[in-house]
Amino acid sequence: MSNKPVNHAKAAEHFLEDAPHLQFHDERLWDMRQKRDAQMHILPEWQELREEASRIKEHTLSRLPEYLEQFEENAKKNGIHVHWARDGAEHNRIVGEILKAHNARNLIKSKSMVTEECDMRPYLAKQGVTVTETDLGERIQQLDDQLPSHIVVPAVHKLTSDVAKIFAKDYHTDPNIRDPHLLAEAQRQAARPVILHADAGMTGGNFVVAETGTFVVCTNEGNADLSATVPNLHIATIGIERLVPRMADLGVFIRLLSRSALGSPITQYTTHFRGPQKGGEMHVVLVDNGRSARLGMEDFWTSLKCIRCGACMNTCPVYRRSGGLSYGAVYSGPIGAIIDPTFNERKYSTLPYASTLNGSCTNVCPVKINIHEQLYKWRRVLVQHHEMPFVKREIMHMAGKLMGQPKLYRAAIKATEVSLSTMPRFVLYNWLNPWGKHRENPHPVKQTFNDWYRKNREKAEPAAAPETKK
Amino acid sequence: MNTARDEILQALRNNRPTPENHPLPPVRTLGDLDASRERFIASLKILGGDVLEPVGDETLDQAIMRRHPDAKVICSNVPEAKGTLPVEKVKTPQDAAAIDVTVVRAPFGIAEMGSIFLSESQLPINSFAHLGQHIVVVLSPDSIMANMHTAYQERPEFRSANYGVLMSGPSATADIQGVLIRGAQGVRSLSVWFA
Numbered sequence: 001m002s003n004k005p006v007n008h009a010k011a012a013e014h015f016l017e018d019a020p021h022l023q024f025h026d027e028r029l030w031d032m033r034q035k036r037d038a039q040m041h042i043l044p045e046w047q048e049l050r051e052e053a054s055r056i057k058e059h060t061l062s063r064l065p066e067y068l069e070q071f072e073e074n075a076k077k078n079g080i081h082v083h084w085a086r087d088g089a090e091h092n093r094i095v096g097e098i099l100k101a102h103n104a105r106n107l108i109k110s111k112s113m114v115t116e117e118c119d120m121r122p123y124l125a126k127q128g129v130t131v132t133e134t135d136l137g138e139r140i141q142q143l144d145d146q147l148p149s150h151i152v153v154p155a156v157h158k159l160t161s162d163v164a165k166i167f168a169k170d171y172h173t174d175p176n177i178r179d180p181h182l183l184a185e186a187q188r189q190a191a192r193p194v195i196l197h198a199d200a201g202m203t204g205g206n207f208v209v210a211e212t213g214t215f216v217v218c219t220n221e222g223n224a225d226l227s228a229t230v231p232n233l234h235i236a237t238i239g240i241e242r243l244v245p246r247m248a249d250l251g252v253f254i255r256l257l258s259r260s261a262l263g264s265p266i267t268q269y270t271t272h273f274r275g276p277q278k279g280g281e282m283h284v285v286l287v288d289n290g291r292s293a294r295l296g297m298e299d300f301w302t303s304l305k306c307i308r309c310g311a312c313m314n315t316c317p318v319y320r321r322s323g324g325l326s327y328g329a330v331y332s333g334p335i336g337a338i339i340d341p342t343f344n345e346r347k348y349s350t351l352p353y354a355s356t357l358n359g360s361c362t363n364v365c366p367v368k369i370n371i372h373e374q375l376y377k378w379r380r381v382l383v384q385h386h387e388m389p390f391v392k393r394e395i396m397h398m399a400g401k402l403m404g405q406p407k408l409y410r411a412a413i414k415a416t417e418v419s420l421s422t423m424p425r426f427v428l429y430n431w432l433n434p435w436g437k438h439r440e441n442p443h444p445v446k447q448t449f450n451d452w453y454r455k456n457r458e459k460a461e462p463a464a465a466p467e468t469k470k
Numbered sequence: 471m472n473t474a475r476d477e478i479l480q481a482l483r484n485n486r487p488t489p490e491n492h493p494l495p496p497v498r499t500l501g502d503l504d505a506s507r508e509r510f511i512a513s514l515k516i517l518g519g520d521v522l523e524p525v526g527d528e529t530l531d532q533a534i535m536r537r538h539p540d541a542k543v544i545c546s547n548v549p550e551a552k553g554t555l556p557v558e559k560v561k562t563p564q565d566a567a568a569i570d571v572t573v574v575r576a577p578f579g580i581a582e583m584g585s586i587f588l589s590e591s592q593l594p595i596n597s598f599a600h601l602g603q604h605i606v607v608v609l610s611p612d613s614i615m616a617n618m619h620t621a622y623q624e625r626p627e628f629r630s631a632n633y634g635v636l637m638s639g640p641s642a643t644a645d646i647q648g649v650l651i652r653g654a655q656g657v658r659s660l661s662v663w664f665a
Contacts, residue, residue: 028648045500055495062492065482078632084475136654137645153645160647180646188655196564212629222600222641222656229596229633230563240478247628248497251619255501255582265516266583266618266638269656275632277596288478296485 003347005387006329008354012322015157025157025323029314032153035263036311036364043255052252054368057305060243061295067210067243068286074213078275081283088118091287095120095202095235096127098283102233104129104199108191110217110224111135112204113151113308114237114287116330117343132194134223136187143170149324149332152261152310157323191223201227205238205284206307207253210245214274215284218257218267225269232280236273240286241304253307256366261309294342299377303338305367312361312371318354327351334361338374341382349387352378413448420444497623505581505616507664514584514662517639518652522606522661530573530663534606537661538571541604546573547594548608550665557594566595569602572657576609578625579662582617585638586662589631596633605637605657611664 016022040046060067072082085091091114099107107129109115121131121142133142137154141147143166148154155163163183168175173186203224205215215236217224228234244250258267276282295301313319313333324332329340329348334355340348352375355361361371382388388396402409419427421444429441472480502509511521522533530551534544545560546553551573560566574593576586586607588599599605615621627634641656653659 024647031648043501048498048500052495052498052500055492058487059492059494062487062489064486065479068479068482084473084478086474086477090474134655135645136643140645155645156648158647160649163646180649181651183646184643184651184654191655192567196567214628220641221643221645221654223654225600225635226597226655229600232563240482245494246497248619248623251499251617251622255618262644265513266585266636268517268638268640268642270585270636270638272628272631272634272636274634277590277633286478288474288481292478292481292485295482295487301485301487 003344005347005350006327008322008326008328008350011326011328012318012354015323015326016321021157021159021323022321024159026320028156029320032262033311033314033364036260036314037263039259039263039265043259049252049256050366050368053256053307053366054305056244056249056252057367058302060245061241061301061304064240064243064295067245068240070210071208071213071243072286074211075284076213078213079282080213080275081281083283083285085285085287085289087289088120088287091115091118091237091285091289092120092123094285095237096124096129098233098235099124099129099200100127102199102281104233106194106198107131107200107202108134108195108198108227108231109202110204110219110227111138111148111154112202112237113148113330114204114239114289115202116147117289118237118287120237132191132198134191134195134227135219135221136184136223139187139191140166143167146325147330150310150313151308151331151333151335157325195226195230198227198231200233200235201229201231202235202237203228205236205242206257207244207250208238208242209247209250210243212247212274214247214272215242216250216254217271217273218254218269219271220268222269225271228271228273229277232277233283234273234276234280235283235285237285237287239291240288241291241306257307257309260311260364260366290342294339297342299381300338300342300374302369303335303342303371303374305369306335306339307367308335309366311364311366315360315364317356317358317360322354327354334371334375335369338371338378341378345382345385346387349382352376352382410448410450413450417444417448499619499623501617501619502582503616503620505614505620507611507614509581510579510584510614511662512584513580513582514639517584518642519584519639519660519662522663524663530606530608530665533663534571534573537606538604541570543569544571544573545569545598545602547592547598548573548575550575550608550663551606560594560598563595563597563601566598566601569598571604571606572598572602573606573608574599576607576613577627578613578615578621579609580615580618580621580636583636583638585636586660587625587627587634587636589627589634591627591631599635599637600656602657604659604661605640606661606663607637608663608665
């Protein structure tokens with residue numbers, strides 16, 4: 001894997017060039033945000049729910065080893081095989097071995113961001129296992145050989161015409177279909193025989209209940225339940241941070257999840273797995289992959305509270321206008337920008353800058369992660385670790401010098417005003433001024449504030465004194 | 471050599487925030503506690519489900535035929551409906567794929583969401599709830615829980631079932647250009663018959 005920093009700005013530039021895609025993407029995500037707001041306004045207890053969710057998650061993370069052991073004990077009692085994976089490679093090996101032991105060649109799976117993290121599909125393909133994504137959006141992305149661009153709606157950056165083109169190639173449907181119903185039906189018809197003949201099914205897990213050994217899967221299409229109930233072998237891949245202590249805690253989280261994500265009160269399916277079905281076998285793979293290390297990062301551990309609703313992505317003006325793929329990472333948007341650098345600080349060093357720091361992400365987060373503050377803190381860390389692009393670093397260096405010396409600063413401001421009004425464009429807009437790439441430089445002013453102040457106020461200082469003196 | 475399990479747990483013990491600073495909040499019951507049939511129906515409709523109301527002194531079998539006139543294979547796991555395929559014929563998970571309309575009883579519903587609960591106790595085989603084209607759910611109006619808090623706190627099924635699904639309307643997707651489509655990969659429709 002390349003270690004080169006992701007050029008988010010350049011990828012976003014590319015995304016911005018396509019007006020129809022950009023407009024749909026922006027409007028669709030904003031619509032999800034507005035539907036979320038409508039749900040929030042129905043519930044007077046919304047802020048209490050967020051507070052409860054945040055406290056339950058912080059408590060659980062502070063006692064994660066104990067709750068993981070409790071979950072393992074209860075799950076084993078109910079007949080679930082529990083595995084532990086330090087990283088993606090170990091996870092893939094475990095899944096590969098389970099499949100091999102059952103001579104399973106065809107795996108159907110529902111959406112799981114952790115398997116994306118582990119890059120599981122190429123690994124299993126090499127073992128001769130055919131992996132079929134059954135979630136519609138995820139399947140579209142699999143056929144198009146792209147990462148999901150959004151954690152809830154993986155193909156949200158595509159239009160119907162794009163999907164029609166992809167399905168025409170693989171499902172032999174008419175490439176000119178413009179009715180999404182026909183394409184969804186094509187997916188149903190194509191998936192059914194694969195589901196009926198699959199050797200194994202795989203799901204993720206949204207929540208894990210320590211006290212009962214249960215894991216919960218929240219979906220809309222019914223594909224996760226089909227993947228888990230039709231084949232006799234069910235493997236669930238789950239991040240170790242997904243724990244909650246008690247069954248009753250699910251009340252808080254289920255009430256928040258889909259309302260925050262899509263603005264629907266609940267997902268169509270909320271499924272509780274506590275043990276294998278009759279004649280079946282069930283495996284849970286608990287994946288660390290950097291999470292235990294993240295728990296030790298004082299400024300960033302609360303990002304582990306995330307329940308993957310995507311609300312921060314839907315509300316983010318940068319995400320909506322750059323698209324998930326521009327982040328070049330498994331996780332995109334504001335939440336991606338604060339967790340991706342924990343996977344690879346250099347490669348994802350550009351992502352914390354993909355934000356205006358407006359704080360909207362923090363406001364909509366159902367578990368109250370201070371996302372915009374963590375974005376800011378990441379910038380500091382990255383500067384300290386010298387993971388900052390050359391031009392940005394030099395500019396900051398010069399700005400620091402200037403602002404530290406008032407006389408020099410004032411001279412520079414004057415010089416800038418002169419150059420802004422006299423220099424030709426090619427001098428003002430070039431690679432040394434990335435700020436001016438998609439923006440016009442500010443209009444030069446005739447008089448700086450300092451000049452104005454000296455002229456009008458400095459001599460007349462007493463007049464500026466408080467009124468009460470009169 | 472340390473196992474993955476030991477290493478992960480040890481890393482978590484070393485890295486975790488101070489547990490004393492993060493006490494477990496007590497379980498709370500928030501929100502509207504209305505457990506009425508009316509609230510349940512309103513929520514069910516928001517999620518795309520519907521109520522199957524008897525016309526005159528119609529039986530459940532007659533109502534199903536009226537709602538699904540093209541259905542050839544109706545398989546009932548409840549005494550209230552006979553159906554056309556004896557449920558004993560559904561032996562493997564794949565057998566359920568031939569069913570047009572599945573009929574089951576839910577032990578409870580949730581008014582806040584219009585959800586119905588199903589587990590292996592109500593299903594001859596778990597895929598029975600998903601592979602058929604449509605599902606009709608028999609629900610007693612007396613077994614409606616108010617909201618998610620009361621459901622998780624009070625219903626024993628969450629602690630006893632190996633497989634327990636809350637279905638809130640039929641399967642759905644909006645993955646293609648944001649167009650909401652009811653009837654994605656699971657059931658195409660979900661109707662509730664009160665009895």
